[in-house]
Every structure is written in C-alpha cells, then in structure tokens.
Amino acid sequence: MTHRTIRVGGLTRVEGEGGLLVRARGGRVAEVRLEIYEPPRFFEALLRGRSWTEAPDLTARVCGICPVAYQMSACQALESLCGVTVDGPLRDLRLLLYYGEWIESHALHIHLLHAPDFLGYPSGIAMAAGHRAEVERGLALKKAGNELVAAVGGRAVHPVNVRVGGFYRAPGRAELAPVAERLRHALDAALETVAWVSGFDFPDVEHDYRFLALRHPAEYAVLSGEVAVSDGPGLPVRRWPVEEWPGHVAEEQVPYSTALRARLDGRPGYLTGPLARYALNAGRLSPAAARAAAEAGLGPVCRNPYRTIVVRAVETVHACEEALRLLAAYTPPDPPALPVEPRAGVGHGASEAPRGTLYHRYRVDEAGLITEAAIVPPTAQNQARIEDDLRALVEPRLDLPAERLAALCEAAVRNHDPCISCSAHFLDLRVSHE
C-alpha cells in the first residue's frame, strides 16, 4: 500500500468541534490537517463599538471552562491602557479566583477527559465504573474549584463579579471559610492525583518544543508576567514585555480551519500550556507542588507531551496550596476596585489560561469605545505544533489498523487539551493513504 488516508470524523473529549486528516504517500506522511470546522464566532468584531468596561464580561463568554482567563487578560489590557496597576490585596483576590478556575479545569481534564487514554477506556464515564474512587476524587476537586470561583466571582461558571480595576464586591472572610475547609481536602486529593497519574504507562516520546509562557519574578506565573520563550534545549530564554506581543506573534489563516493560527517570530509550531509553563517556571512552584513534581520524576523540563497530565496534576497542587495561603492571609480589599478612567490608545494584557497564554489587545477611542480588539487563545497558538506531534506519531505507525491509529491520534491531540470553541474562534480524524 503506497497511499493511505486516515480520517477521524469528530474528536471526542475536547471542547468544541473539529476533525483530523492525515494523508500518506509512499510510506511518508504528506499532510496533516487539524481541521477546525466549528463556526467562527466573530468576538473581535462584536467588541467594536462596545464600551471599554464591557470587554471582560463579553470575552468571558468565549469559553465556559476558562472565563476567568478571558476576564483577567481583558482587565489587564484595559488597565494597562489606562495607566492603572492592580496590586496588593486586589491582585491577590484575582489570583484566588484564577486558582479556582485552574482547579476546575485541570480536575475535569485529568480525571474525565485524559486519564481514560492511559487506562484503556473510551470515556471518563466508562472509566468511572472501574475507577470509582479516582473519578469521585476528580469530581470533589472540581467542586472545590467551582466553590472558590463562585465565592469570589459570584457564580461557578461565567463569574459576574469582575470589573476593570478589581471587583464589584469583595467577599467577607466568613464567606470564604467553608471554601478554605474544602480546599484543605482538595490539596490532599491533588497530591493523591499526582501519585496516581505519574504511575501511568507513558509512551517514550520527546519533542524539541519551542516553549512560550508568562514568567513572573516571584510566582509560578498565572495572572501576569513577561512573555518568556525557550527556543530549544541549551538555548537561552528570551523575554519581552506583553506590549511587544504583536512584534513577535502573528496570526494567519489556513483554508481548512476557521481558527487563526499563530507564528512565533516568523515560524509556526511552538507550544504554550502546562509543559511550557513548567519548563519556564518550575523553580517557582509552591513547596508541596515542587515536592510532588520531584517525586513524580518530572525533572526541570518535561518534553514528553503525554506527561502533561502529570504537570496538570502538579499545577493543581500548586493552585490548591497557593489558594490556601492567600485565604489564610485574606482581608477584604476596601474599596473592592480601583478607579479607572478611560483613555484613548492601545492596551495589551496576557495571563495563563489553564491551556496556555491568552493574549488580549484593545484599541479604545476618546469616548471610551473599543475600536479594535485582538484575542489570541492558547489553542490557536498550539494548532501547528499539534500537527507536528501528529506527524511524528503517525509516520512510524502507518501500518497500524485505521481505527487504532485514529485512537492514537485523538489521544495525542488530547495531550494538549485543545479548546476549539476558544480557537474558532475540534475532532474528526481522516488519514488518507494515497
């Protein structure tokens, strides 16, 4: 057989709708296409003409899994434009909210979407019968995250308490006490999860990833930081302020996808997300997370995409431990928001969504209306790199039965937890042997 085509007709356990086509010729992979056919959502266009204060709540609607990321990147872009820095207890409250989202999102992906790939189940639901305790643990972790987001953000999905400058209302200490109690159990559960997933059987694969993630001088960057890029093993880490994003990252259209794709410094195929964050920030993990990473054998850099499940588990420990630290020191910020006056100009903001760096840019006019918006989500940045991962996976395995190869491809995509709804702003696999 010299020509072969493999098609996956609807990726499962990813957020959104897309497909995958692999075309092989003469035993070589000729083409890999991650086809995102979810309709484009035109968020950047609908923001034009809206008030600058509306961007955090409008963009939060891009995603039901990571709305806090959208709110935080939007707020920071607009605050930077207006010359305001949200710091101290208000920033701590934002971090607390963001940790809640990380716990929600990571717990769901680890336990219900990704673990079945390693344990041989078609779904998290099928896995639940044989791994009841682990799935219950995942749901309890997710609930802890939900409660934290609800307590700070007003509700668990699409929180409503965030505004440019801070919050509409700061929760009282007594309101957060039950959340802290649940988070103490969640921290234990997250540590058990690291031990569980680090025992999975991982394919022996490593890629020379170019990593992009935020880096903060004192924190494992979540809310803010400079953009840091590692171009490969042994090369120095480059850093630049978020304001220089447009000079480094360019988006382009490909005919088979409704999502834009990003190039970094002229080249496609870089990676953002847990592996990048860990490679660029591991030294800033909380104590329990650092110990868990060492015990899981992650090393200072992890280039095996299948082990992102371990990094996500370590990041969940970090989020629980840091949230508990912030809760112990919490005093409601008064007032709950800084005054921010609109100003004409361009503002840039970025934060670390659970899936990677999320960049926002807004141009605002003298009347405070948005005249231009740009949103670069993690999945748009990772699309080309996911195709590279698939090419490396498929080529030595072209003789496998189509169904088995399709399953392997889907699992390789899920390593990166793509959020197609964010980017189409994902999978139907077709492998074509011609």
Add this chain to the structure above:
Amino acid sequence: MSEPPLQGPGAAGPVVVGLGSDLRGDDGAGPAAARLLRGLGVAALENDGDPAELIEAWTGAGTAVVIDAARSGEPPGTVRRYRHVPGSGGGPGPRSGSHALSLGDAVELGRALGRLPGELVVYTVEGERFGVGDGLSEPVRQAVGALARTIARDLRP
C-alpha cells in the same frame, strides 16, 4: 397528566432542577420552570449544564425531577415525561465531543458512581428557537407555566 406523587420510598425529599441557559431562547425552559416552581413553594434549582453539579444535587435524593428543553421535531411546547429507575437500563444516550457533558452523560456517570437518585423523572419541553437572546417562544412559555403547576401539584405531600 395524572401521575402518582413524585416521592421516593422513604428517602430524602425530592430534588428539582431546571437545566438550560436563559440566554439561548427556549433552552431557558428549564430555568424558567424552576423559577415558577419556587414561586409555587417548591425549592427548585437551576443548572446551566454542569453534570457534576447535577450529580451532586441529586445524590441521596429519593426522587429527582429534571426539566430540560428538547429539540426532537415535535411541535413547540410539547412536554414529554421520562421516568428512570436505577437498574432499569440506559438513560438518554451520551453525546460525544466536548467538555460540556449532557444530561445523558450525567445519568451514566451517576450510575457508574452509584450516585443516581431513587427515581429520576425528566420532563422535556420541545423548543422552537434557540438563538442568543431570543427569549422563550410563546408555546414554550405556556407549556412551562402548565408544567410548573403540574409538578408542584404532584410534589405536594
């Protein structure tokens, strides 16, 4: 509709949940019914589609009542009642594809975890329009009002 009272045998009181999003036209049938039920003295919850929260809500309940919108090709406003007792076979089929799990997924996950209510009653209200900001269509608004009164009456001790 003349059904027996929705009360599980000797278990905790019924849990009532309206599923859906008010922002998506007739998908708001469930939450609208929940609000009407609260006005009729029934402690009804609203859920915008998080199955983990749904499982949490009905765990330990003798009876759970879920109200959801449907799109099956029936005339708008048509109400269907489905009754599920653990061990009686499959619930609604799971849907593939997304983080956003379905009611069927919640039933299957609840079953796998041994966390289904003693009895699960699902009411579906056939929707007409599901666009952003559409609000409830007239047939659905009327059906939801009648359904809330029926559920409140059936749940009355």
